[in-house]
Structures are given as C-alpha cells and as structure tokens.
Amino acid sequence: MYRTHTCGELRLEQKGINVTLAGWVQTVRKFGAITFVDLRDRYGITQLLFGEELNKVLEENPLGREFVLQATGTVSERSNKNPNIPTGDIEILISSFQVLNKSAVPPFTIQDDTDGGDDLRMKYRFLDLRRNAVKKNLELRYAVNRAARNYLHQQQFMDIETPFLIKSTPEGARDFVVPSRMNPGQFYALPQSPQTFKQLLMVSGYDRYYQIVKCFRDEDLRADRQPEFTQIDCEMAFVEQEDILNMFEGLIKSIFKDVKGIDYAEAVQRMTWEDAMWHYGNDKPDIRFDMRLLNLKKPGTVYTDKTDSAVLINGADFKVFDEAETVLAIAVPGCSEYSRKQTDELTEWVKRPQIGMKGMVFIKCNPDGSYKSSVDKFYTEEKLKAIADAANAKAGDLVLILAGAEERTRKAISELRLEMASRLGMRKDDEFKLLWVLDFPLFEYDEEGNRWVARHHPFTSPKPSQIETMINNNPVIENAADYLNHPYANIKANAYDMVLNGNEIGGGSIRIYQRELQEKMFAALGMDKEEQLHKFGFLLGAFEYGAPPHGGIAFGFDRLCAILGGSESIRDFIAFPKNNAGRDVMLDAPATIDQKQFTELQIKLDLK
C-alpha cells in the first residue's frame, strides 16, 4: 500500500503519529523557505508542509498541479486552522516524499467552477471526473443504487440478470442490432428493456424480480437522452395496481430517506391521466405548486367527462377565442403589477417557435379589486372578474390566457405555467413532490396506419372491467373518421406513472397474462398471426403454461439521480456519457472497423 491513511481521515487526535499519504497535488503555495501543498484524494484534502530542507528539493523539481505524490511525515497541529474542511485542524510535516507520476498542465481547472467548456470536459472526461461536483453526482448515484437494492432485498425481490443479446422485435423505438458471426445473415438486438424476460420470470414463479440494468434505444437523440441508459426494473406476481403503487412509493420514500435524509411521510398523491391533462395540460405535472389550468374552452373530442367554462368567454364577439379550438388560463400569483414591458416580454416568450402561440391575453387582478385586461374592448370588468375567479385568481394575481389549436395550446400553457413558477421561485431543488398518474388510455390512434398503437407497450393490460370490451370487439377501425367511437378508443390501461417534480421517473402496468387477450392486443397493433408468432411466440407459448397475474414498473435511474441531485441534466450523473450525436468524444466512438471484421461478419457497408 502506498499510504497509511487517506487524505480525508486525519484529525487532531492523530497528532504526533507518522503517516504516509498519497494523492494529487491540488495547490502549491510557497511562503519564503517553506511550501504548503494541498494533497487531494477521493476522501478529502490534507495540507502538507515542506520545511526548509525539502523546499530546496522542490525548488529543483517543482511540483505541479495534479502531480501524483506520496509523502511521509508527522501529523501536526495547524497554527492557521481551516474550519471548512474536516482535516482543517492538522497538517503533515513532511520528512520524505516521492513523485509517483507527473502531470501535464490540465486543459481546464479541476474545480467546481471550472473554466472548461462542455466539449473540452467531455474529451478529457477522466479529468472532469476529478472535479468535486462530478464526484458528488456519482457518489449520489451509487447511494441511490445501494438504497434501491437494500429496499428491494428487504421486500424479497431477487436480482436476476436477463440477456443483452436478444431478438429484434421493433415495436416502438428502434433496436440496436448486433451481427452474429456464428449465424451469418442473422442479428441479435440489444434490449430496449428486459420487459418480456421479467414477465417470463413471473411465469417461472420467481414472484419478485428486480435488476438495475442497462437498456438501449437507437433514437434520434434529443437533448438529455442517451442511447444507453439505466433502469431500475421490477416485476411482481399475484398483484393488482394498488399493491404496485404501495410497494414502489415505498421504494422511492426509502431512497429519499437513505440518500437525502428526507422523511416523506405524506401519502403520495394520485391523479387520473385525464385530470392531469385537464388541470395541468400535461401528463407529468409538477405539483410543488398549484396554478391549475382553467379550461375556458375544450375541443369536442379529447376529454370525455369534463365540462369547460366556455360560458365565461362566449358571446363577447372576441374572434380569437371564438375561433380557437381551445382556450386555457392560469392565475399567476402576485404578478398583477407587471409592467407593459413585462407582459410584452411574456407575449414574446409564448410566441417563440418552441412555444408557437400567436399571442397572449392577460387580466390583471389589481390589489384594489379592479380588473385590467388586454381584452377590455371585449369583456366587461364583471366578465373579467368571473374569468379570474374561475381561474382561482386572488387580488394581486395575473391571469394569463392562451388560445389556439388544442394540443399546441395545452402544451404552451403547461410550459408557461412551469416558466412562471420557475421565475417566482416555486420550483425548489430541495423540495420533492411525488405523484402517481393513473388510468392512461390503453391505445393511441395511428392515423398513418389507421390502426391502434399501444400507449405504454403491448404487454399492458386494460382495466379489469374493460377486458371483455377488448376481447369481444374487432380491433379493426372500419371508419377512420369515426375512430373515437370505436370501442377501443375509451379503453383505459391498467398503467401508472410516477412523477417527481414534473418529471416522469417511472412507469409501469399490470400486464396481460392471458394468451387470448395478448393476441387481441397484437392484432390491434396490426400484427397478423404469423408476425405474432415470429416475434413473440415464446411469450404466447409461456402464457399457455400457467401464467400468473403480474405487473411491474421501471424507473429511469439516470433521471431519478439527476432530480435527487438537483440537476436537469442526466449527463452529469453518468460517468462516461455520450453527446447528442451518440458519440463518446473521449474514445472517439463509434469508429470504423477493420475489413477483417466485415469479412468475418459477412456484412458490408451500403452508404447512401
């Protein structure tokens, strides 16, 4: 061993003992005939003091930043204590030392607020990883990993490894494929998730399965997506939705406790998908703050059980509202005194291409009880008050109203809601609010193929009460224009998403475990019998041999860590991430391969 202690553990109690430390030179400070060196390792920083004699050696062979140093000396009390670090009471009076390795000058500073840009830090990721900010993220990631494993172990879940070289069955996302040398012309696929395997394990009787496992999706990378990502993947047999919700809010609460020291004692809120969309315009609402939408006008088709407040805006001859498919409002607390400049800026914000609205209407609910609006021409103060009241606005609030096509307007008001909350400091990094979103639609309509697609995935069960509806109806859509009246359009999934601070951190469902129902599902997705058997014959077969009721969930491990770490970016919580083009710029991968590899694999390029 190159050391007797780490750079994080020595205290005044060890005063007088002889120690050897090893680590990296963080700083070198010369004071006349003596030199102070801060030596850093994973565990901390310890100050080394080089006296006059060694100082001469240092003058001839100066230490540089990030040199690797082994140094022996006596633990001494510091005259000038540093209360900011745990080792701040002591220093080591060095008697001998050895440079274990030199370092070139790093291309950026190894500090929390580094001067390195993103590209440079990724190219030299091995140096970036030395920064305390990044180290803390990976330590948090490991703590979450450990907390999850401990909880799941206590709950009798078993970690069972599933294969990585599987069969390509592209349903939603694209598979990464792997040519098989031993089976020329054939390919493995990398798993998008261990979905079918964990279901087979339930059929096999393993009862409770988990895995913290890499998954792969060959999708065009949006910001903050990675082609490989990690899931906490879980499945349970003999359960209903309620069992899953209880078990896995327990998991997240246990992680809160172990990792953040937070007692999340309250019950986790639950909300139907329809309510989430209606009240927040979003299926993953951030409920750290209220600011619910007022649906001033809903389109005819989207919400089945809701009534809008169109009466408040109709009959005023305001064409923008009259001609819009959807009109939505929020009441922003305490902003009634926004200046013209500020409301103009907000209007410009919603008109940006990312948001895409044509304009914005506002109502100022003045502290004196009067109302002032950008549409005073069309609405009396009484009517403005009625709208503001319906939006739950109080005196001093600012009501913002957007109007336009349903989906775009809904997304826009949802974004605006988040933006206003951010500006008002209502989205605190250290406040955590969990939410279950339930009762998703089982299907979405695919216009191009005039068929159904599974909103969650093809293994999700409908609500128990709707199984008969699904089995007894033909999934084929005879009349495309009238697809909303097809019996499948209203089937709800036995599925649930867990939302944390406006981010979907996990999702799952009760699964189909009856062959007949699974075949119906595949048929709804447009697969004929032959395709079903080719792709999923093993699963249909398994359902013949005593498949139990089962369900599960998968958490996005990278995102969960990022949110717990108070960050928006999952890349900061991955040791060796890829950039938005799917490249590892440190390795310079992907890369060309040798002709020998092509020959052995019996493939060739076919570049456009």
Next chain:
Amino acid sequence: MYRTHTCGELRLEQKGINVTLAGWVQTVRKFGAITFVDLRDRYGITQLLFGEELNKVLEENPLGREFVLQATGTVSERSNKNPNIPTGDIEILISSFQVLNKSAVPPFTIQDDTDGGDDLRMKYRFLDLRRNAVKKNLELRYAVNRAARNYLHQQQFMDIETPFLIKSTPEGARDFVVPSRMNPGQFYALPQSPQTFKQLLMVSGYDRYYQIVKCFRDEDLRADRQPEFTQIDCEMAFVEQEDILNMFEGLIKSIFKDVKGIDYAEAVQRMTWEDAMWHYGNDKPDIRFDMRLLNLKKPGTVYTDKTDSAVLINGADFKVFDEAETVLAIAVPGCSEYSRKQTDELTEWVKRPQIGMKGMVFIKCNPDGSYKSSVDKFYTEEKLKAIADAANAKAGDLVLILAGAEERTRKAISELRLEMASRLGMRKDDEFKLLWVLDFPLFEYDEEGNRWVARHHPFTSPKPSQIETMINNNPVIENAADYLNHPYANIKANAYDMVLNGNEIGGGSIRIYQRELQEKMFAALGMDKEEQLHKFGFLLGAFEYGAPPHGGIAFGFDRLCAILGGSESIRDFIAFPKNNAGRDVMLDAPATIDQKQFTELQIKLDLK
C-alpha cells in the same frame, strides 16, 4: 394482492386463521370424496384440502398440473404430518377457490429429476426455471451477488457504471460490433471488459471501483462458454500486489461465509506459475489433493529454474522414454492392486483423441514392498523403487507415467491426475480450496507474427524489478529461432490468478500507469504509434495527467456461482443462457432483421 400469505410461511401457530394463497398446482391427489392439492410458489409448498362439496366442482372442472390457483380457507392441523417440508404440519381447508389461469400439460415434469432433455428444457426455459434445482441456482447467484456487494461496499468500493457502446479495439478476442445509424459507416463495440474505463476511473481518483457487469466476446464457443458473461470487476489505486491479494481473498472468504456458511480461516495458498506448471502440469491446479507430478524428464527450454529427475530413467535403453521430450509421473494412492483390465482401461483412456497419448507406463507399489511394472524388461525393481519413491508413492500406490511431446504430455498427465482424483472421490463438491497463482510470464511468443503477445492483457505491468529491462530493450525479435534469449522472454507479469478447486475464478494484475512503459508494451505487440493513438490515445493521454499506481481483478461471476453450487456447468446458473452455437433457442435469436433496418443502418449482407 391475490394472497394473504405465501405457500412457504404457514405453521401450526397460525392454526384456525383464514388465509388466501396463490400459486401453481404441483400435484392433485383424490381420495374418495376429498382432494389434496399441493400448491407451490417461490417460497414453498402448502397442502390444500378440498372437502366433499368443492370436490364436486373439481370433478366438473378438474385441476391440472401447473394450473394457477387462488384458494381461501382455514389453516388446520394435518393428521398426516410431513416432516420433510416446513409447512408439513398444516393444511388449508379450502372454502372457495378460483383458477387464475390454466396450463397445458408441460412438455416435461417440473421436478428435480425432470424427464426433459437439454434442448427441450432450453426451448421451454420458462418452465425449466420453475424446477427447484434451477431456482436454487439462481437464488445462490443472487446471494453471491449480494455478498460481494456488501463486502466491497464495506471496503469503500463504489459501483460505477461504464458504457456498453464503446470502440472496437480487438486485441485478443473478437468484439461484437453494433452499427451506428446516426454515424453511418461507423460501429460501436460491446465491451470485452470495462478494463480501460476502470483504469480511467483510477486516473480520475475514484480510488476503489467495482461493478457486477456483463461482458461480451465473439469467440467460437467451447462447451460452457457464453458470448455474454458476467464479471465482478474491481480496481484499486495506490496498491501493490500484496494489497490486492489480501483484499480479494477477503472478498471470496466473505462470500464463502455469507453464502455457504463456511469459515475459510486458513491463509490462501500461493504458488508461482512455474511451480504450478512443474508440480501440477497446469496453471490452475486443483489442490484439494496432492498427487504432484514427478518430472522425470523436462524439455530444455520451458522451465528456467527447475532440475528434472532424468537420472532415474536414463541409461535403461527404453526408447519410449529416451526419445520423448517429456516424461511425467504421478503416484495414485491405493491403486496398486488394479487388475490388468483396469490398467488397460486407463491406457485406453489416455489414448483417446481428447488426451492423445500413445500409451502409458505403470508401476505397482505392492503392499508387500515389491514393485511390478509394465516396463520390467527395462528397469530393475531397484530402479522402479527409486522412481516410485521420487514420485512420493507409498506401498499400495500405483505410479502412472506418460511420455511424449512437452505440452501434450503435460496436459495429459494433468487430466489423468484430475481423472484419478475424481474416481477416488478426492474432488469433493463441498470442499473448497483457494490458491493464488503468481508470477506469470508477461509475454508469450507469437510464431506467426514473430512478435510478442500479452499473456494477460496489454495493460499488465511487469514486475517492478523488470520495468527497466522492458524500457531499455528493443522489443523487436531479430532472431526468431533464438526468441527465448530475448530479454523480454523472461519478464514476469505483476499478475495473479485466483484458483478455486482447479478452476480459474478470477485474474488480474498491477497495471502499467506510465505512458512510456505502456507505449513499449504496445510496440512489443506490434502496434505502431499511429495504431496506438487510434486505439488507445485516450488512455495514453490520461497517463499524461497524473495517473496513480493501480491494479485490479475480475472474477468470472458465472463460474464462481457454478463452483459454489457444486456444478461444472455455468449454464445452470444463468437464467436465460445461450447454447453452444450462441443461440437462444427459446427466443429463436439471433434472427433475420427487416429490410428497413438494413436501410437505416446503411449496411447489407455479404454472405459467402
């Protein structure tokens, strides 16, 4: 929840309470008007008793093997207790039940001694996994996983995930590659191990890293090899070999303790590679028994520090020995009274193509002190006694001697040694003997390329005392015939293998951390500067910025589990293994992919 209790937990103490169980029908036994059903889940088996009334229902809708059943009733004391199972004192008097799912008749019995052949069981792996024998293996695997994590966590190792989509740098084994759609013409590779990443993590200061991680090698599959396999992968900074040996024999002892309840108190034996080859003919000797080789004749070149016992056989004019490159003997305890038939059978055994010897010589050390041999014509009894004594044979032992070309003969005697020990019951499944094999040669000579290849891998450091030899000599082999006299031929690696019962379960090394030495290593392997930079520029670059001394080890997790489970086959310890052609016969993977996938990936087949 479909149940109040599992099938493994009810005892007499629960007598009288009402319970609901769910599980699989293991057996149905009718006795007149009542029926007994054994209900099975992961946790155990509980007997259900269906009385007269329900019996009628059962008659109309009979339960079959592997039906999934939910049943409610009262816990009762059995009249006919079964002491062999933990729930054997009770049965459930059923009041109502529901068939949750039916089962077709399984293609083989779900029992320890199943009637299913290997192929059938793999095709229906989801049923095979129900068998208790397989379940126990996966439970053991999880226990090993958990024990390893707990020990490593206590020792301050951090689990850090490394990427799966990396760069192809084929050195030893072949890479699996993954075409990149977003970077046409380029490929990722799947990692053969996280070797370079864990070294970078040491450069980054993470100090102690571990991962239980899938690795991939596209090799022609010998029996009991899998294209994807799992490693316990570890690395430490600021360590020397001694530190690694201590840390990781601690790991294995901790696994023994947690998983098998075994206190492995004794020190782990250590042996140099040369001694292992000399005394056992093998670099992974099974030391549960002695039976060391007697080197009656060694070839001139292989062992540098050893003296053979050729004096015992020379001058007898026995051509077989005189003309052989190598003559090796073992003394098999207690077999002196083998019949002619038995020695003939052994001779046939060594003549099988897998062993490939031309014959076998034996010396019987009779209990009366006399000696009888198959080469009495050439050797006097005195000479036979001298050979037997040198082989450590006692009265009653049988000395077996093989002669021939060095490598083949050494392998043959090693196999014969294991075979005889197996026959004599000296290789017990429940006895565990650990061994460190040390001081491997750093290089092997590659005749074809007239260059060196790294015996372990190109990141392994030479012994500290031989670093200068490596740096100060030109790796080029000027004179192929004289390669053994090249200074590199005698460089020993700072590497170690851990051997358990004759199986290599782990291997590692102290790594090179100096750029100059690493470049020398790459040069020795025949890589020019350009190739070095293309393949490993990131690592050479990292060594410029303060790389600490470091080393590590990787354990073959599948094999470790198999040995702990008393099995020779790793497939039994993998939930979804592939067959010897690399196929998953359940999924029927690998398989063809769609034309759309080829188009998107811009590759095409190039079948021979």
